[in-house]
Amino acid sequence: MANLAVMKTINDAFAQFKQGLAGIYDTREIASISLMVLTEIINTSKANIKAFGDRQLTFAQQNELNGILAQLKTGKPLQYTLGYAEFYGLRFKVNPATLIPRPETEELVQWVLDSSPNTNSSILDIGTGTGCIAISLKKNLTNVQVSAMDVSVDALNTAKENAVLNEVDVNFIEADILNYTSDKKYSIIVSNPPYVTLEDKIRMHRNVTDFEPHSALFVPEDDPLLFYRAIADFALASLEPDGLLFFEINESFGKETAQLLTDSGFKDVEIRKDLSGRDRMIRSVR
Structure with missing residues (x-):
């Protein structure tokens, strides 16, 4: 007292x-x-x-x-303590089943919005977490069909709550992209997949490493591009001709991610820096 x-x-x-x-x-x-x-x-x-x-x-x-x-x-993050985070002008419920949306991911959303027609197209967000990417896109592209995938049931439940909270209609898919196929075609696929290595972990604040879900953060040290490779393979089969693939990336593996996409058969591969000058996102064309 x-x-x-x-x-x-x-x-x-x-x-x-x-x-x-x-x-x-x-x-x-x-x-x-x-x-x-x-x-x-x-x-x-x-x-x-x-x-x-x-x-x-x-x-x-x-x-x-x-x-x-x-x-x-x-050390508990503020957003988990309050139960919400602000992202792209919207409010999202957050909990330990989901990553906390980051400001740099807003820049990825903006790039997708700048690249997307607002008619007769469909978008898939892979590894949606809180749903922040998919919901922000749907909120601003009302005539576009948006789907969102995650392997975590708890994360999907949170994302569904956030879709209701922000009054948008998103199709949610429970699936593991490392073992998933579909006949549906998309105009755009976007993902902020796990990309943090154990070496990165050493430099991270404990309010991230002790509280945020490891399955959404970390990748094997010997295969840091595991999810990028799987999503690229999926996108080759699931994107329409000239469809776009967007990633948020680990700044330490920008060139390697770009080379992976080129080797997979994507064209017009472009790395873009975030506002702090770090290689943070990449776009390529099917």
């Missing part, structure tokens, strides 16, 4: 979060996390939070903030 006594105002809450998370995040991240949490709990704008630091917190708000801080101090 001692913590509750010192978190009486918004400024007190900022101070408590700064102190409690000092060993886990840097100062800028802590400020961002604190602002997001306070905005959610008080149900007001970020501008109001910043402008009225002396605003008194209710006892219920103090309790809730202390509960969230306690979870964050374990």
Whole structure:
């Protein structure tokens, strides 16, 4: 109860979060996390939070903030703690069965949108997780048929909830792309597959490695392009002529992924950097 006594105002809450998370995040991240949490709990704008630091917190708000801080101090990601993440202007439910949507994946969605006709086409998202890619695409391409595949039943259930939440109609498929065939043809196939190696894991923050689903993150050290190869083979059989294949990629394997696509028979292979200048996505033509 001692913590509750010192978190009486918004400024007190900022101070408590700064102190409690000092060993886990840097100062800028802590400020961002604190602002997001306070905005959610008080149900007001970020501008109001910043402008009225002396605003008194209710006892219920103090309790809730202390509960969230306690979870964050374990390294649990903010999005799992709050139960949602923002992506491409939409809100998505998240839980430990799904990866947390990343900002760089928004850039992949934008590239797909820029490349897609909004009529008489169909898109398949492989390894959909929360459904963030498929749902964002459907929200912006209303006349396009969108399907989304995942091997995880729990992830698919979350994705289905997110489709309802965001009021879109997506066809969900439970399947393992490493062992899947279909007669259906698609105009576009897009995927953000597992691509993190054990070497990458060493450099990653524990709020990712300890909490996010390993099956959606990691690949064998001796076969880092396992899923890219399987999806490329599937796309060769399932894309329409001149159909497009998009991947989010491991920045360390951009050239290797491009070569894999070229060797598989794809043309016009293009690597694109994300806003931080890293090789992050690739497009090729069937």
